[in-house]
Amino acid sequence: MKNSVRILLSTAVALVCIGGPAVADPMRGGVVDVATIGEPPTLDPVSSTADLVGIISQHMFETLYTFDKNWAVTPLLAAAMPKVSADGTVYTIELRPGVTFHDGTAMTSKDVVASLQRWLKIGSRGKQVAANVVSIEPAGDLAVKITLKSAYAPLTAFLAFNNSAAIVIPAANNEDTLTKFVGTGPYMLKERKPDQYVQLVRFPGYASRAGDPDGYGGARKQYLDEIRFVPVPDANTRVEGAVAGQFGYVDSLPIESFARVKAGKDVPMMLKPFGWPMFVMNTKQGVLADLGLRKAIQAALAPEDMLTAAFGSKEFFAVEGSMYPKDYVWATDAGTDAYKPQGDTAAASALLKKANYDPSKPIRILTSRQYEFHYKMALVAQEYLKAAGFAVQLDVVEWATLIQRRADPALWDIYITHSPFLPEPALIGFMSDAAPGWWTSPAKTAAIGAFNTETDPAKRLKLWAEVQKVIYAEAPAFKVGNFNALAAKSPKLEGVAAAPWPYFWNAWLEK
Structure with missing residues (x-):
């Protein structure tokens, strides 16, 4: 069953491919300021469907699955695609060993089960799935078992989505209103100053997947030291920032500004x-x-x-x-x-x-x-x-x-x-x-x-x-x-692909 669903997802590829270019040994270091459409209402992607929340939080938190460059579901914190029973009601998901949270603790099935139960309870998309879930339980220290009432074709897509996302957090932090923003992602929260910036820094204990980058999947390289998401609510101010080269990346520009941005210092990116x-x-x-x-x-x-x-x-x-x-x-x-x-x-x-x-x-x-x-x-x-x-x-x-x-x-x-x-x-x-x-x-x-x-x-x-x-x-x-959609990036910023939810792991600054 899982293969037929994967094939269907992978054929939906009039979607723009989201894979970034492969380059040998980019330089490490540097800070990138990302101009966003405003202040995020929260940094908890479970409780929000706002794209802005997903854009920022995907660098901090990770899910069991994500999407590759062709928009097929691919493993992230999971070790592989799930083993699914013949009737489609039991999913067994093996977890990657050696994954640690930003607080230094190791991720286990206990954390995953608690996180998924939180998602089913408070996430709008988790609630969609919850009606069909019988149980979520550990299957050893590094595996979980999800039992459904009936076959549910979109389950892995829900587990992969970064919007009202099924993020994995430490079981000790499992509360309805998240107060500790601790994930497994390549970057971790250093500081948030409302209406000024959300500052993320490299997580030194990050366990990347092996291989090459593949859309939101594959390897996640931490070339940048720091990413700062800067709220710029006024669209014209974002345009002027792109023209002047004020930011490393500018999101959500008015499409009619394309010619003006093209003539400026930043490079326009059309999706x-x-x-x-x-x-x-x-x-x-x-x-x-x-x-x-x-x-x-x-x-x-x-x-x-x-x-x-x-x-x-x-x-x-x-x-x-x-x-x-x-x-x-x-x-x-x-x-x-x-x-x-x-x-x-x-x-x-x-x-x-x-x-x-x-x-x-x-x-x-x-x-x-x-x-x-x-x-x-x-x-x-x-x-x-x-x-x-x-x-x-x-x-x-x-x-x-x-x-x-x-x-x-x-x-x-x-x-x-x-x-x-x-x-x-x-x-x-x-x-x-x-x-x-x-x-x-x-x-x-x-x-x-x-x-x-x-x-x-x-x-x-x-x-x-x-x-x-x-x-x-x-x-x-x-x-x-x-x-x-239109965005713009500094000509010095490499490894960034046009994507619905722009991401900056695998990105680097040319010296």
């Missing part, structure tokens, strides 16, 4: 296609708990105009309703008749009238200018929703504040976010009943349940099409389209 912006709807509480009003939103929005406002030239975006681009193995047109590039104001108005919408209750759109394209799409969306008959309230906040507010269903009706194209559809945020938006329904449960328990790759493709039909029928979120 094409990167992912998809989305409007997530609050299906739990408020006006959009009404399916009729969500369908009215779906009809009213004009993806092409929103994408044009956000990204400018069509070379940077594509108007496409499928949850995956056409070259991906998961691409399907199922259900996308509801996706109208120009929107349909008349249809939206009719749906509003049918649902008896009360215009004294505005649609509260939660967004941030730290991702400037989110804000630009919100402005366009506001006008189309008003034209259809909605009252609209834009709540523009810092990204960290948005992350906090979206956890409270009383505070918003739509929040704007984005996601890279993920190698396993089960990883998409709103697939979880517990994710903000809180989409649940009998149709969702049935469609996703069938998809997750099927292990045959060809059958899973057909079942994903059924899931996408339910997404469009129940409108828990609105996919705007596809877009490219």
